[in-house]
Each structure stands twice: as structure tokens, then as C-alpha cells.
Amino acid sequence: MALLQISEPGGAPDPHQRRIAVGIDLGTTHSLVAAVRNGVAECLSDSGGRVILPSAVRYLAQGSRHIGHDALAAAAIDPRNTIVSVKRFMGRGLADIEQREKLPYEFVESSGMVQLKTVQGVKSPVEVSAEILATLRYRAEDTFAEDLFGAVITVPAYFDDAQRQATKDAAQLAGLNVLRLINEPTSAAIAYGLENGSEGLYAVYDLGGGTFDISLLKLSKGIFEVVATGGDSALGGDDFDRELADWALAQSQMRAETAEDKRAILVAARAAKEKLSVEDHATLACPLNAGELSVRVSRQQLEDITQTLIDRTMGSLRKVLRDAKVSKEDVQGIVMVGGSTRMPKVQAVVGQFFGKPALTDLNPDEVVALGAALQANALAGNAGADEMLLLDVIPLSLGLETMGGLVERIIPRNSTLPTARAQDFTTFKDGQTAMAIHVLQGERELVSDCRSLARFELRGIPPMVAGAARIRVSFQVDADGLLSVRAREEASGVEAAITVKPSYGLSDDDVARMLTESFGTAEGDMRERSLREARVEAERMLLATRAALQADADLLSSAEQASIQTLLTELETVRTSQDHHQIDAAVEALAKGTEAFAAERMNRGIRRALSGRRVEEV
Amino acid sequence: MKLDSDDFELFGVPRRFAQERGVLDARWHELQTQVHPDRFVKEGAAAQRVAMQWAVRVNEAYQRLKNPLKRAAYLCELNGAAVNAESNTAMPGAFLMQQMEWREALDEADAVVSVETLAQEVATQRQQVLARLEALLDERHDYAAAVQQVRGLMFIERFDDDIDRRLEALGQ
Numbered sequence: 106m107a108l109l110q111i112s113e114p115g116g117a118p119d120p121h122q123r124r125i126a127v128g129i130d131l132g133t134t135h136s137l138v139a140a141v142r143n144g145v146a147e148c149l150s151d152s153g154g155r156v157i158l159p160s161a162v163r164y165l166a167q168g169s170r171h172i173g174h175d176a177l178a179a180a181a182i183d184p185r186n187t188i189v190s191v192k193r194f195m196g197r198g199l200a201d202i203e204q205r206e207k208l209p210y211e212f213v214e215s216s217g218m219v220q221l222k223t224v225q226g227v228k229s230p231v232e233v234s235a236e237i238l239a240t241l242r243y244r245a246e247d248t249f250a251e252d253l254f255g256a257v258i259t260v261p262a263y264f265d266d267a268q269r270q271a272t273k274d275a276a277q278l279a280g281l282n283v284l285r286l287i288n289e290p291t292s293a294a295i296a297y298g299l300e301n302g303s304e305g306l307y308a309v310y311d312l313g314g315g316t317f318d319i320s321l322l323k324l325s326k327g328i329f330e331v332v333a334t335g336g337d338s339a340l341g342g343d344d345f346d347r348e349l350a351d352w353a354l355a356q357s358q359m360r361a362e363t364a365e366d367k368r369a370i371l372v373a374a375r376a377a378k379e380k381l382s383v384e385d386h387a388t389l390a391c392p393l394n395a396g397e398l399s400v401r402v403s404r405q406q407l408e409d410i411t412q413t414l415i416d417r418t419m420g421s422l423r424k425v426l427r428d429a430k431v432s433k434e435d436v437q438g439i440v441m442v443g444g445s446t447r448m449p450k451v452q453a454v455v456g457q458f459f460g461k462p463a464l465t466d467l468n469p470d471e472v473v474a475l476g477a478a479l480q481a482n483a484l485a486g487n488a489g490a491d492e493m494l495l496l497d498v499i500p501l502s503l504g505l506e507t508m509g510g511l512v513e514r515i516i517p518r519n520s521t522l523p524t525a526r527a528q529d530f531t532t533f534k535d536g537q538t539a540m541a542i543h544v545l546q547g548e549r550e551l552v553s554d555c556r557s558l559a560r561f562e563l564r565g566i567p568p569m570v571a572g573a574a575r576i577r578v579s580f581q582v583d584a585d586g587l588l589s590v591r592a593r594e595e596a597s598g599v600e601a602a603i604t605v606k607p608s609y610g611l612s613d614d615d616v617a618r619m620l621t622e623s624f625g626t627a628e629g630d631m632r633e634r635s636l637r638e639a640r641v642e643a644e645r646m647l648l649a650t651r652a653a654l655q656a657d658a659d660l661l662s663s664a665e666q667a668s669i670q671t672l673l674t675e676l677e678t679v680r681t682s683q684d685h686h687q688i689d690a691a692v693e694a695l696a697k698g699t700e701a702f703a704a705e706r707m708n709r710g711i712r713r714a715l716s717g718r719r720v721e722e723v
Numbered sequence: 724m725k726l727d728s729d730d731f732e733l734f735g736v737p738r739r740f741a742q743e744r745g746v747l748d749a750r751w752h753e754l755q756t757q758v759h760p761d762r763f764v765k766e767g768a769a770a771q772r773v774a775m776q777w778a779v780r781v782n783e784a785y786q787r788l789k790n791p792l793k794r795a796a797y798l799c800e801l802n803g804a805a806v807n808a809e810s811n812t813a814m815p816g817a818f819l820m821q822q823m824e825w826r827e828a829l830d831e832a833d834a835v836v837s838v839e840t841l842a843q844e845v846a847t848q849r850q851q852v853l854a855r856l857e858a859l860l861d862e863r864h865d866y867a868a869a870v871q872q873v874r875g876l877m878f879i880e881r882f883d884d885d886i887d888r889r890l891e892a893l894g895q
Contacts, residue, residue, distance in 0.1 A: 525779045584760045586788040703769030
């Protein structure tokens with residue numbers, strides 16, 4: 106007798122249609138992975154039942170690696186080869202890293218991103234982060250005993266494009282399909298809002314290990330609208346540790362001489378800081394090269410030492426309120442995220458500013474990963490996913506270099522995604538036939554103060570007198586925050602375009618090299634994976650196209666219908682092939698052949714939806 | 724409904740200056756719920772591209788409708804009175820005098836409280852200009868006169884940005 110099938114609530118009855126998608130919080134201090142199971146988001150644990158994975162990677166001399174708890178435990182005895190807080194180096198050059206002399210690493214300057222010398226050779230922050238991501242990926246695959254469809258990875262809202270690209274590269278290296286990067290405070294708001302059914306204007310104050318973010322969100326009926334966001338991508342708990350460590354060294358008139366000293370004092374400072382969140386006094390103690398360090402510190406002293414850091418967060422907070430043109434009285438609730446918000450002083454200052462206590466009833470460590478899991482579930486198109494919609498913004502303005510090294514802002518920060526804007530420029534010299542387009546990110550007026558994202562050239566402008574040419578430069582940022590820029594001379598129609606991949610991004614060759622080097626991924630595994638992915642995609646395209654034909658075949662002439670049928674049959678024939686290139690080609694052909702049809706269907710759907718709404722209201 | 728419908732048609736609101744922010748916000752959410760690319764993750768790349776065009780268009784319209792300065796300029800342009808902000812900066816003498824006074828006051832203000840007093844004064848002035856714009860656009864339909872007010876409002880908003888920058892510099 107056949108057993109009756111019961112599907113999980115919120116899950117699709119057909120197991121092939123339910124896709125496993127996870128949310129990953131790749132944090133400075135620790136990382137987590139979460140997924141929606143049985144309709145509820147939850148953090149996944151390792152075989153020891155622990156959900157938190159310390160963001161620490163230790164490279165051992167024999168060529169193996171420790172990731173997580175084991176690595177962290179070795180931070181003080183093997184500081185050079187144990188990389189912690191690697192997130193602070195993502196997408197950063199050597200010069201970007203403040204007070205690097207206080208860190209125990211051997212930094213290597215390279216074009217673009219800084220690198221670290223370890224016993225296993227020079228490692229890029231991207232590779233180190235990929236180790237952490239891969240560990241979480243294996244954890245999720247073990248939990249579900251299935252391949253992942255994709256992941257949403259969280260980043261600080263204030264991360265710039267280079268930092269975001271580095272995160273994406275790390276995910277690719279770890280074999281993850283990135284559905285989207287979403288901002289940590291937004292993610293926290295999703296988890297908090299869905300959990301509590303909250304409506305209204307909320308502030309998320311997110312002070313993590315290495316970054317500070319402040320975001321204002323409007324929550325209404327499953328729509329999460331980011332109103333404004335700001336922060337400091339180099340301010341977090343690590344800085345509190347460093348201030349406290351410096352103070353302790355000064356008090357005891359000692360110095361951190363060796364790499365071991367530098368790590369030991371930071372570890373001791375962090376332990377003392379954490380203790381002071383629950384007690385009035387603590388002793389900061391650790392062995393140093395020159396002798397034993399032991400300094401008694403009170404909570405009041407810690408608060409005095411770190412006052413300027415907390416003041417900096419409050420400055421960002423006021424700026425975001427001004428950007429959003431709202432007053433602090435308009436804010437309904439303040440959600441606290443990140444381990445550093447456990448400090449009583451932080452809670453007190455934020456509570457005092459808003460005149461109401463901050464919300465601390467959720468686990469500040471887990472909430473970001475949970476929100477990411479909910480968004481991942483929505484982006485995988487799983488059932489129940491259309492209950493939420495995220496309207497996010499770009500955190501930093503985008504612009505172009507103009508005469509005199511000045512930046513002309515094209516898309517202002519806090520614009521809702523997706524967004525597009527065009528601006529006209531002209532030539533500077535008589536007979537000028539080329540124009541350099543330099544794309545920048547940042548709020549400052551001088552090119553030298555902003556971050557360079559890309560350069561390209563528009564060539565073949567017909568010679569004209571200065572100021573006669575009209576060159577329209579269009580910026581477009583899609584829902585993923587990916588920027589593309591197009592320049593077009595309007596009279597002649599010459600065009601140039603670029604999809605911005607910041608100079609810090611890895612080339613495909615780099616990725617392939619790192620894959621073989623650090624992950625030892627055999628070529629066979631890669632082929633196997635590509636084949637599986639190609640088959641899944643073929644299945645998806647077949648289903649979607651047949652469904653589309655069933656619904657809207659009347660939009661097509663019989664000739665058009667016949668040509669789509671041919672493409673369907675071709676894909677059907679090759680879908681079980683062993684050669685993924687063959688399957689990919691057939692999928693691509695079908696996608697191309699149905700493009701116009703898809704566009705027509707969308708327009709019909711939207712017209713129907715909009716006019717339907719209008720009629721209801723009359 | 725087409726991609727090139729004007730902003731007012733797209734949002735289904737009357738073509739006038741006076742608008743209720745709550746209505747615009749609600750319409751924006753309704754429209755994005757229908758057109759946002761995240762709603763079409765199961766469809767192919769072509770559907771995604773069309774969805775993005777619509778979502779961009781809806782966001783553009785919302786930005787213009789919710790901002791009084793942009794909305795006023797847009798109404799003038801729809802009615803054949805271009806603002807030409809770049810080429811036409813001529814303003815009445817009294818207005819320019821006041822701008823200069825404000826600038827001097829901002830340069831001299833070295834305390835948060837004096838900057839905030841100035842900000843208050845600018846906000847009051849802004850409200851007056853908005854009231855004049857509403858009368859010109861919605862009652863008298865005098866778009867040429869409205870253009871003049873729009874230019875004045877541009878000066879005021881730029882000055883407002885400078886006030887913000889100053890407050891930031893003062894650590895606020």
C-alpha cells in the first residue's frame with residue numbers, strides 16, 4: 106500500500122521544487138549559517154551542537170588547516186598563521202588598515218588587496234574567508250544531505266563595492282552560488298520584523314567585531330523598506346579591545362614586542378571587556394615576552410577609555426536621521442545587533458538618545474543569519490516566499506570624474522534599488538575623439554577621496570568643437586547592487602559600456618588557480634558539479650517554458666510557437682547527456698529563443714496587475 | 724499602463740502639486756510588489772530584465788513625486804515651462820540678498836545652536852515657498868511664475884545641504 110505523502114508546512118509538495126537556500130552571516134569575530142526548515146528560520150549547528158563558528162583560520166606547517174574553535178584556541182600560540190578578523194582586510198589595500206603595526210601578521214603589499222604571509226605561503230583575505238564559508242557550506246550540506254541551491258551572504262551596510270566584490274569572490278571560491286549579498290542591519294530587521302509582525306520606523310544599531318552600521322527601515326505588511334543607511338566599515342569591538350590593550354600597556358609600562366605578545370594582549374583585553382559587561386571589575390592578564398602583565402580595570406575605566414568610539418557611532422546615527430529627514434521621536438523601536446551591543450554603556454547611550462530602551466530581546470549573534478535565511482528562501486522562489494519584499498538602497502553615492510579631479514554625483518546614496526540615472530557630458534577640447542570615463546564611489550567631492558571602481562574609454566567621437574558633443578552616461582544598479590555604466594555619443598551613436606567589477610575583484614583565472622591550490626578540488630569534481638548544475642537548469646527551463654506556453658501562447662504567432670517547440674525538443678533530447686557544455690548550449694538557445702516571449706508576458710502581467718488594482722479601488 | 728506613462732498616471736494620482744505622502748508611499752509599495760525583479764526569480768533572464776525596467780521606472784517616479792522640488796519642476800516641464808536650472812540662474816535682488824545674509828550667518832556660526840536657529844529660519848522660508856508653489860501650480864496654473872519659485876527652492880535646498888555639512892563638521 107502506498108503511503109500518503111505529507112509535505113512540510115510552507116514547503117512545496119514536490120521535493121524537486123523545494124530548493125535548499127541558506128543565509129550566511131560572515132562576521133568579523135564569528136560566522137553562522139541558517140536556513141528555513143519547516144517554515145521557520147533556524148541556525149544550523151555543527152556535529153558538536155554549536156551554531157557559532159569563530160571566524161578564525163589556522164594554517165599548519167604540514168599543509169592542513171584548522172577552521173573555527175580549534176584555530177581560535179591557537180591564536181595566541183601561533184599568531185602569524187592564525188588569521189582572525191580577516192573581514193577587516195577584505196577589499197582593503199595595505200594603506201587602508203589602521204594601526205596595522207599592532208597586529209601580529211606579516212602583511213604583503215600587492216596590487217589591490219593586502220595579503221598575509223603564512224607558513225603555507227601568501228594568502229589573500231578572500232582565500233581565508235573562503236575557508237570559513239566552505240566550512241559552513243559543508244555544515245549545511247551535511248544537515249540537508251543535499252546540494253545547496255544558493256546562499257544569501259550578509260555584509261555590513263557600509264561595505265563599499267570592493268569589499269562586496271571580495272565577499273562574492275570568497276563565496277565563489279567556497280563553491281557557493283550567491284543569490285545575493287544583503288546588508289546586515291537589513292537582515293536583522295527582516296528577522297525581527299517577521300518574528301514580531303512589527304510595523305513602523307525602526308533603527309537597527311549594529312556594532313559587530315569590526316564594523317558599525319546604522320540603518321533606518323520602514324516595516325509594513327511584509328515590505329522591508331530601507332530608508333537610509335550609514336556607518337563606519339572600520340569600527341567595531343576589535344577597536345575597543347585595542348584601546349583597552351593600549352591603556353593596559355601604558356598603565357604597566359610594558360610593550361607588546363613579539364607577534365605572540367600582540368595577539369596575547371588583544372585576547373586578554375577582549376576577555377576583560379566581555380567580563381566588564383556583567384561585572385564591575387576585571388583583571389586584564391597575560392604573559393608577555395618581558396614578563397607577566399596584570400592590570401585591574403573597572404567598568405567605569407573601560408567606558409572612559411572607549412568613550413570616543415561610542416561617540417563616533419552616535420555621530421553616524423545622527424547623520425542617518427538627517428539623511429532620512431526624520432527626527433528621533435519618529436523612530437518606533439531600536440533593534441540592537443552584534444556582540445558589541447552587549448556592553449551596558451552602548452545600550453545606555455543609545456537608549457538615552459532615543460528616550461526609550463533599545464530592544465535586546467533577540468539574540469544579537471543569530472539574528473543576522475536568520476534574516477539572511479528568510480531572504481534566501483524568498484530568492485530561491487520557495488513557497489511562502491512572496492510574503493516578503495525587500496526594498497534596499499545603495500549605501501554610498503556613485504559618480505564620475507569630471508574636470509579638475511572633481512566628482513559629479515550621478516546616483517546619490519540611499520537611492521532605492523533597482524535604480525538608473527543618466528547625465529549628459531560634453532567634450533573639453535576641439536576635435537576631441539575620445540573620453541575617459543572614471544567611475545567612483547563615495548561622498549567626498551575630490552576624486553582622490555573617493556574609491557575608484559572602474560575606468561573605460563569612449564572612442565570614435567566625431568571631431569567637433571569643444572562643448573558640441575553630447576555624451577550621455579547612464580548608470581544602472583540592479584537589485585543585486587551590481588552597477589553597469591554605458592556612455593553614448595548621441596549624434597553618432599558610438600557607444601561603450603562596462604559592468605563594473607572593481608579593480609580588487611579576482612579574475613576568473615585567479616579563482617581557478619585558488620580553487621586548485623587551496624581547496625585541492627580535483628578537476629573531476631568540478632566537472633561533476635557543472636554537469637549536475639546544467640541538468641537542474643535544463644529541468645527548470647523546460648518547466649518554466651511549458652508553463653509559459655500554457656498560460657500565454659496567444660501572444661505568439663504559430664510560427665513563433667513552432668520555433669519554441671523545436672528548441673524545447675532539442676533540450677529534451679540532450680538533457681541526460683554527460684557533456685555539460687552540450688546541455689548549457691541547448692539551455693542558452695532556449696533562453697534566447699524565448700526572450701521576446703518572456704518580455705511580452707511580463708508586460709501583460711504587469712498591465713493586468715496594475716489595471717486590476719485600479720478597478721478594485723474605483 | 725506603459726513604461727512611458729507620466730509619473731502621475733503611473734501612480735494613479737491627480738496631476739497636481741498637492742499630494743499626500745501616505746498615498747504615494749502606499750502606491751509605491753503596491754507597484755513594487757507587482758514589478759520588483761525578486762518577484763520573478765523563477766522566471767528566466769528575460770523576465771528579470773523586463774521586471775527591472777519597470778522597477779527602475781517605478782522608483783524614478785516615486786523619487787520625483789515624493790520630493791516637492793522635483794515634483795514642482797516636473798509639473799512645470801509637463802506644462803511646457805522648462806526650469807533650465809543650469810543656464811538660467813537669474814534671481815530677484817532681494818532673494819539673492821537674503822541668500823548672502825544666510826551664507827554669512829552660516830560662516831560665522833560656530834555653535835550648534837546658532838546653526839540650528841538658522842536651519843529653523845530656512846525651514847520656515849521653505850514652507851512659504853511651497854505654499855506659493857501650490858497656489859501657482861494648482862490654482863492659478865501660472866507655470867512661468869512657478870518656475871521662478873522652483874529656482875528659489877533649489878537655492879534653499881542647496882543651502883540646507885550646507886547646513887547639514889556644517890552640523891556634521893560640528894560633530895552632530
